[in-house]
Each structure stands twice: as C-alpha cells, then as structure tokens.
Amino acid sequence: MKEVKKYIFPFVFLILIGLSYLFDFAAGEKISLNFWMFFKEMILFLPLMFILIGLFDVWVPREKIEKHIGKESGWRGTGLVILLATLQAGPLYGAFPFAYLLWKKGCSIRNVFIYLGAFSTIKIPMLTFEIGFLGLKFSLLRYSHHFTHFYFDRIYS
Amino acid sequence: MELLSIFTGLCIIVSLIVNRQKTWGGIKKGAVMFLKLLPTLILMLALVSVVLFLLPEKTLVKYMGEESGIAGWVIAALFGSVALIPGFIAYPLCGILIKSGVTYSIIAVFITTLMMTGFLTLPLEAKFFGWRVSVIRNLVSLAAALLIGLIMGFFL
Numbered sequence: 001m002k003e004v005k006k007y008i009f010p011f012v013f014l015i016l017i018g019l020s021y022l023f024d025f026a027a028g029e030k031i032s033l034n035f036w037m038f039f040k041e042m043i044l045f046l047p048l049m050f051i052l053i054g055l056f057d058v059w060v061p062r063e064k065i066e067k068h069i070g071k072e073s074g075w076r077g078t079g080l081v082i083l084l085a086t087l088q089a090g091p092l093y094g095a096f097p098f099a100y101l102l103w104k105k106g107c108s109i110r111n112v113f114i115y116l117g118a119f120s121t122i123k124i125p126m127l128t129f130e131i132g133f134l135g136l137k138f139s140l141l142r143y144s145h146h147f148t149h150f151y152f153d154r155i156y157s
Numbered sequence: 158m159e160l161l162s163i164f165t166g167l168c169i170i171v172s173l174i175v176n177r178q179k180t181w182g183g184i185k186k187g188a189v190m191f192l193k194l195l196p197t198l199i200l201m202l203a204l205v206s207v208v209l210f211l212l213p214e215k216t217l218v219k220y221m222g223e224e225s226g227i228a229g230w231v232i233a234a235l236f237g238s239v240a241l242i243p244g245f246i247a248y249p250l251c252g253i254l255i256k257s258g259v260t261y262s263i264i265a266v267f268i269t270t271l272m273m274t275g276f277l278t279l280p281l282e283a284k285f286f287g288w289r290v291s292v293i294r295n296l297v298s299l300a301a302a303l304l305i306g307l308i309m310g311f312f313l
Contacts, residue, residue, distance in 0.1 A: 006196040013203045027210065034206030038241075042198060047191055048165045054187025055172055058179045090161075091241070093198070093278050097190060100285035113294060120272040120298075126248075133252035134268075138261060141312055142269070145305045 041091070049094050053101055066106035073108065078154050081111045085118035095119040114150055121146045197281050204277050205241045212236060214250065218257045221267070233263045234302060237270030238295070239277060247271055266306035273298035 017035070020028020069077040081102075088095070095116060103112045122143055130139045172180040217236065221229045242250070251264050274295045275282070282291040 010196055010199040010203070013199070031206050031210045034209050035202055038202045038205060039199075042202065045161070046198075047188075048161050050187035050191040051184050052165055052168060052187070053190065054183035054185065055168055055180065056183075057186055058183035059172065092272065092275060093201070093241075093281055096278075096282055096285050097194070103286075109290075116294065117273065117298070121269065129248040133248040134255065134261075134264065137312075138265070138309070141309060142265065142305065145308055146301075149301055 045090050046094060049090065050097065053098055056098075057101060057105075060105070062105045065102065069102070069107045069111045071108045073111070075154070077108070077111055078114055078150070081107070081115040082118045082122075082150065085115050086122050086124050088119060088123065092116070092120045110153070114153055117146070117150065117153070194281070194284075197284065201241075201277055201281055208239055208277070209242070212240075214253065217250075218254060218259065221254065221259045221263050222257065229259070229263050230266055230303070230306060233267040233306075234270050234299065237267045237302070238274040238299060240271060241275055241277055242271060260310070262306045262310035265309040266302050269302035269305050270299060273302060 013035075017028060017032040019025070020032065067073070069081055073080075085095070099112050099116050099119075102115065103109065107115075127139060130142075169180065169184070172183065220232045247268060251268055254267075255261070255264060276295065279288075279291055279295065282294070286294075
C-alpha cells in the first residue's frame with residue numbers, strides 16, 4: 001500500500017498534463033515541456049549511475065574506503081574525494097546516492113561533505129562552459145574561492 | 158553521456174568476466190535503489206518545471222538587473238537555491254544575464270547557489286543523509302555563495 005501511495009503524486013501530475021493538452025491550456029503545456037527536458041536527462045543518466053553504484057558496492061570492500069578516505073585518512077583522503085568529484089559529470093542529485101554509499105562504507109562525514117561540495121561546484125567538464133560564457137577571470141576567482149573554502153572546511157570541522 | 162554509457166558498459170563486461178554472480182548482485186542492487194527513488198525524483202522534477210515556468214528569463218533579468226542592489230542579491234540567492242537547472246543551460250543563461258546588465262557578483266551568487274544548494278532537492282537529500290545534515294549542508298552552501306558574491310564584487 002505504501003508503495004502505491006508514493007506514485008499518487010506523479011500520477012496526478014501526468015493527468016494534469018494530459019488535461020492541459022486536451023484543453024489547450026498553454027501553461028500546462030509549457031510546464032510539461034520543462035518536465036520532459038529534465039526527465040529525459042534523468043532517465044538516461046541515472047540508471048547508468050545506479051548500475052555503477054551497485055557494482056562499486058559489491059566490488060570495493062569497506063576496509064579500502066575506510067583506509068583511504070575514512071576518519072584517519074588526512075589530507076590525502078580529502079584530495080582523493082575532490083579528485084573523484086571533479087572528474088564526474090551530471091546533476092547534483094545523481095551524486096547523493098554515491099555519497100551515501102561512501103558514507104555507509106566508512107568514508108568520514110567531513111569527506112562526504114567535501115565530495116558533495118566539490119561535485120556541485122568544481123566539475124572539470126563544466127569548466128569549459130563557464131569560461132566560454134563568463135570568462136576566464138570569473139572561473140579562476142570562483143575556483144580559488146572554492147578551494148580555500150574546502151581548505152577551511154578541512155581545518156575547522 | 159556517451160562516455161558514461163561506454164564506461165558503464167566496460168565496467169559491466171569486466172565485472173562479468175571476473176565474477177558473474179557478484180555482477181548481477183551489483184546491478185540488481187543499483188536497480189532496486191533507482192526504483193525506490195523514482196517517485197521522489199519525479200515529484201522533484203515536476204516541482205522544478207513548475208517553478209521554472211513561473212519564473213522565466215525575462216522576470217529574472219528584471220529583478221536581478223543593474224539597479225536591483227541588495228534585493229538583486231537576495232533574489233539571486235533565493236532563485237538559485239530553489240531552481241535546478243543543468244549546467245549546460247545555466248551558463249548560457251548567465252551569459253545572457255551578464256549582457257543584459259546583471260553584475261558579476263550577483264551572477265556568482267546565482268550560479269553558486271544554483272549548483273550547491275537545492276531546496277527542492279532537500280526531500281531527496283534527506284532520504285539519504287537525514288534532515289538535519291541536509292539542512293546544515295544547504296545553509297553552509299548558501300553562506301559560501303554569498304561570500305563568493307562579495308569577493309567577486311571586489312575583484313570584477
């Protein structure tokens with residue numbers, strides 16, 4: 001029953017979209033276009049992401065995670081999570097499950113936060129876009145800011 | 158996207174060669190996680206598309222433009238926190254905003270909150286990390302975004 005309940009809202013949303021098309025309701029059509037754009041991105045990207053997470057879960061033992069990015073891992077561990085995060089692509093909500101898995105497997109909570117922070121802000125694949133539209137100076141300033149931010153995170157948490 | 162598909166494919170193949178049972182276990186685990194999350198995700202995307210409809214580009218330029226002052230900051234931070242726009246759309250949008258007279262520091266606040274804080278994704282985040290941790294993370298990110306806006310204001 002609980003499983004069914006979770007689908008009530010998405011179902012209502014779909015019905016509303018259907019109705020707006022039926023009655024030529026412009027707002028509804030615009031919203032559904034937005035929705036479709038996001039949905040397409042998600043439905044292509046997330047299943048792959050979750051397969052990788054599942055594989056990661058069965059292959060990488062807890063001790064390894066604890067040793068490299070756990071509580072006692074120090075600066076090297078922090079550097080490692082930042083590197084891991086910057087090389088990935090995709091929206092932030094794709095990073096939550098992976099960060100959660102790292103956490104469950106013994107990554108220190110500080111490193112989990114730094115991972116999420118780095119994932120959302122300093123992704124290398126997005127850098128080209130940023131420089132293109134906002135200029136190199138903007139990007140450099142932003143990157144240096146985030147690195148200092150991580151540095152203080154590391155020291156004070 | 159293609160890169161990710163190829164990478165996933167390679168991982169599956171290598172994993173299958175080494176240990177078939179473990180591989181299926183892993184894929185199954187991932188699939189179950191995904192299906193459990195799907196309703197929450199759809200809910201979130203629906204909310205985002207409604208917000209994006211209510212606040213189109215023109216409105217943004219109007220409220221974050223040159224003479225907006227402090228209000229521009231607040232709106233940039235608020236909108237950035239609520240919206241969820243993928244990078245390849247967000248950066249061109251920021252390019253347009255800059256050209257239409259929005260200052261760099263406001264853009265910095267906007268883009269940083271856009272990327273780091275997500276109030277609409279909070280339910281999803283809380284599912285993994287709990288409400289307390291998620292709210293703290295979002296608030297800290299918001300503070301960082303405002304700080305970077307200030308710094309940008311000094312340098313650009």
